[in-house]
Amino acid sequence: MPEVVIIDYGIGNVRSILNAFQHLGIHPILTRDKDSVLNADAVILPGVGAFKHGMDNLKEFDLEGTIHSYVKTNKPFLGICLGMQMLFDESEEFGTSKGLGLIEGRVTKLPVKTNHKLKLPHIGWNDIENTQDINWSSSVLKGLSPGTSAYFVHSFAAVPAKKENILATANYGGVEFCCATWKNNIYGLQFHPEKSGKDGLKMLQNFISLI
Amino acid sequence: MTSPKTRLIARIDVKNEHVIKGIHLEGLRKVGDPIKLATKYYIEGIDEILFMDAVASLYNRNNLFHIIQEACKEVFIPITIGGGIRTIEDIAKALHSGADKISLNTQAIKNPELIKKASEIYGSQCIVASIEAKKRGPNSWEAYIDNGREETGLDVVEWAQKLVELGAGEILVTSVDKEGTKKGFDLDLFKAINENVNIPVIISGGAGKLEHLKEAAQIGDAFALASLLHYNINTIQEVKEHLKLNNINVRTNA
Numbered sequence: 379m380p381e382v383v384i385i386d387y388g389i390g391n392v393r394s395i396l397n398a399f400q401h402l403g404i405h406p407i408l409t410r411d412k413d414s415v416l417n418a419d420a421v422i423l424p425g426v427g428a429f430k431h432g433m434d435n436l437k438e439f440d441l442e443g444t445i446h447s448y449v450k451t452n453k454p455f456l457g458i459c460l461g462m463q464m465l466f467d468e469s470e471e472f473g474t475s476k477g478l479g480l481i482e483g484r485v486t487k488l489p490v491k492t493n494h495k496l497k498l499p500h501i502g503w504n505d506i507e508n509t510q511d512i513n514w515s516s517s518v519l520k521g522l523s524p525g526t527s528a529y530f531v532h533s534f535a536a537v538p539a540k541k542e543n544i545l546a547t548a549n550y551g552g553v554e555f556c557c558a559t560w561k562n563n564i565y566g567l568q569f570h571p572e573k574s575g576k577d578g579l580k581m582l583q584n585f586i587s588l589i
Numbered sequence: 590m591t592s593p594k595t596r597l598i599a600r601i602d603v604k605n606e607h608v609i610k611g612i613h614l615e616g617l618r619k620v621g622d623p624i625k626l627a628t629k630y631y632i633e634g635i636d637e638i639l640f641m642d643a644v645a646s647l648y649n650r651n652n653l654f655h656i657i658q659e660a661c662k663e664v665f666i667p668i669t670i671g672g673g674i675r676t677i678e679d680i681a682k683a684l685h686s687g688a689d690k691i692s693l694n695t696q697a698i699k700n701p702e703l704i705k706k707a708s709e710i711y712g713s714q715c716i717v718a719s720i721e722a723k724k725r726g727p728n729s730w731e732a733y734i735d736n737g738r739e740e741t742g743l744d745v746v747e748w749a750q751k752l753v754e755l756g757a758g759e760i761l762v763t764s765v766d767k768e769g770t771k772k773g774f775d776l777d778l779f780k781a782i783n784e785n786v787n788i789p790v791i792i793s794g795g796a797g798k799l800e801h802l803k804e805a806a807q808i809g810d811a812f813a814l815a816s817l818l819h820y821n822i823n824t825i826q827e828v829k830e831h832l833k834l835n836n837i838n839v840r841t842n843a
Contacts (some may be wrong), residue, residue: 394665428712494784494809501758531767574666
């Protein structure tokens, strides 16, 4: 049984991620213990809420360095929602805050012109597309087709500096944004795979298959 | 440019571990088992589930948490829980049970600071402010509490705007007049709130046939279904196909 760790840094609700993995027969450990993270076969960084709050908590529990060391081992790492955003260099949410800097780029507010049919936060189901024409078969999106729907809740999104780090995009009100990122063993999903039905569960299964 | 996908939310009102359905939020009748229904709707392709404890705010208790715990092991779409949530501790408990969002009505009116505090701690994305609305005149509605039993004197649109200021992430508005009647949503109410707040609005109460859904989807981006599903009037697939035929963008690859 692979050792899967969900980083517990006191932010967001991880019950549904745990439930999703348990449904797949995996029993992740929820922990902030550095050795457990370093020795895991796969690590998930969850998170909802404000970017700075997330980074502050990672710092408070002294987990930044641990995450960097883990990532260097080349074992799979997945950031979900805020966990994806924190992979990048910085975010413009409430002024500029520094991120983990694992993938080059920044996090900016979705430049959507809102109206009574187009609101922020972007809450709901949206299609994930393969606008960069990438072969998804070696990624967490293996076996999924462009046009698959996933559940989103966010106002900010990552803008990777390099196109090669864009795994998938989504379009909200005419604004195309990166909804899945990858760089070597690092993955990030802006949407919630644990809340995206069968297709979302498949992504989590794919992630485990990277072990 | 494609418009955002309309969200179809199955509303499951629960009383003493049974799914119930009333008319105007009263005269409750048992229609099934909440976990079984939630799982069925999930498999059939509903986009979200909303569990409401129908009596909690009357008797100051909440017995939904263990139902949520079980449902969340089978249902992998967003789940909202409401009814009788009074404190930050209740919210923590609801989220820990596996709910993604909590819905506040009575307590939001009695103690608006709760919305503010809750959104600061857990983020606006998990705070759904619920409004029970009764029409009091042309384009005018009043907010009610305790399942449409007690008036508050608050104008619904003004209250909705206040809820946004306090930090609500979404607004769920239930028309007490239409609830359970299967005669269609209060579209004017939906329109009035949707046009006056900048966060997503969910309309609830009155959906009884497919035509009602198209009208609602043209106004805002989310609606709740109860009778229509609980009484097997239409399947979720029929609902989605009907909306697609009418050029409404919905999630279909479930």
